[in-house]
Amino acid sequence: MRVLVLNAGSSSLKGSIVDSVDLRTIAKDEVSLGADATRRHGLERTVRGLLRKLQVGGGQEIDAVGHRVVHGGTRYRSATRIDDRVLKGIESLAEFAPLHNRIALLAMHAARKLVPNIPQVAAFDTAFHAGLAPDQFIYPVPWRWYREYGIRRFGFHGLSVEWSTDRAGELLGRPKAEVALVVAHLGSGCSVTAVLDGRSVATSMGLTPLEGLMMGTRSGSIDPGILLYMLRTRRAGWRELEEALDHHSGLTGVYGRAAGMREIEAAARTGNKRAKLAIDMFTGRTAAAIAAAATTLPRLDALVFTGGIGEHSTLIREAVVRRLAPLGLSGEGGSRTLVVEAREDAVIARQTAALLRSGRGRA
Template sequence: MSVVLVINSGSSSFKYQLIALEDAGSTDHEVLASGLVERIGEASGAARHTTAAGTHSVERPIEDHTAGFQLMLTAFEQYGPDLAEADIAAVGHRVVHGGKRFFGPTVVTQKVEDDIDDLGALAPLHNPANLEGIRAARTAFPDVPHVAVFDTAFHQTLAPEAYTYAIDAELAERYRVRRYGFHGTSHKFVSEAAARFLGRPLEELRIIVLHLGNGASACAVRGGVSVETSMGMTPLEGLVMGSRSGDMDPAVLFHLHRQAGLGVEQLDDLLNRRSGLLGLTGTGDMRDVQKAAAEGDETAASALAVYSHRLRHYIGAYFAHLGGMDAIVFTAGVGENNANVRAETLRPLAHLGVELDEERNASPSREARRISTEGSAVDALVIPTNEELEIARQALGASTAG
């Protein structure tokens, strides 16, 4: 078995998992340990380390990511597993934006660090934080290959007509304005898992994957290749999300600037942090919205209608792009756990060959499962995503290549 440490670093926190797997192509794995270090740089930080023996927590100031990694190493020393005995084969890092430079998992060098830093202009909330984690981890594990796995990489297969925005071409080229897409690690993992579940070659399948969490995106996958996706240059475009608006007329921004006096930072905050379900209802938690709707709240019911309408809009578009579909797959927090969202999305799609099995859909199972009827022309599935495992697989593969 090979052991990979997976790091997902944010601006004031990072999550980690220590994963053992047979090889880069294997889905059989064991999570040996996991943890969270949070509130980095604040007056009171916190760290949690979980193994089969239990969870151990500590609260103390954590100055920066380097101090956070030292806290993680201390937790491994005290509570295990022993990292020296684990013989880590690679450290895999989630990086949000790879621009058009990175097509797959990439062993980190100084040049790669510099490129991630430069791409921070496209993802200022994410890439700088991802890079902090990489630098701290390389200091903590200097003799282990570090591999960057990019959210955008899976979508590098988009055709020019799919990724090009219809604005001044020279301006777009100069400032790297185009659709990149995100959640690629999840879309790749889930589309491959769907093919295994169906017992069919991935190469022959047309799949629409709906990654529905606080952030949400749709992806059209033909033969294992991303051909369309809803997020764009940033994760703001596309579906209605927890706090992001998704698609809207860009002229709304000009209108709000002229009429409401909102500046650039205020508009950015509005669309990314105060819109979506939060903007429509006052809460970005789908569970709270549905509870309110069930109790007769018309505002919440209207928000759910907007949410599912946008989902069907993208499903229809991707049905056209793919020339039909063999499977539609729900994943991530909302997609995996919310039967109502799945039902409201699928019930009106009978004309596309989707026949929902209400009893299967209502099942609280956490396993991969079919929620369409046996006679449905299109398979509707729920497939749990596992981005950490996918990062581990790709990191192991890249670290041993050549």
């Protein structure tokens, strides 16, 4: 089965055609999202252009479309056939991941219009973490917040972690159901997940993709009192806080402007103090999260790095592993350090094909 995989992010739309059997990428492309992409007509033009680049309908035939959806809440614990009811369900979760889910919804509407006779499936980043135990997903806040408002940890990057788990098992020569891993997905978004016997047992992101590690533009976890102070003294409203924490914090906030890790590393080598500080903070927080995740496992067979930074920055990987040496997590002796290419598209294609072949995906 040939699956068109659409991954709508905050700044770009990635598309690929994947063979769901051998997971070979037949074609792929990526387009930047313009300022009008958050409006339906704007994203429809973008999707149409991407399909044209991939030659969908003009030489490249597809059997299904698989969409990455960041937040599935408690409702969607596995890949799901898209219909009007599912679209409404995904929209109802947009408050927890406003930019990601809304962009994905627009991509779904566009794809349904452009290839109306092709079955479409949503694959959820949260689904991999659906089996977290209560001591991992409950927050230490008033119980009614959980009972009445659904405030709990969900976790994200599940599609990436699932692929890393599969590949780690292959590289270690063991079934994935017999390995204990910590997977560090380090990219524009960053998270750490502990995986035992193929299942997520702890993860750093929470109710939203804002919790946890320091990221490209996101703050990660900070003292909640900072937010209360900013609100109480009227130095910022909730919209300003949301904008600051999502788009102007993390590496961007410390370094001083939006930049990729390569630029920050280069600046640090020339003596830029804020670049060095950003790297030190990033690696320190990442190492701390890895150490915390490891405490939820009976042993650690491997530490897996994936994502743009995790795959391509030797400096960051070495700095993180060096910080873990006092805890015996240096990758020497007991555990190994692995680097795995992120392949969310392969997992989405596989889940899409499995759902449709099972018959559970009938409209």
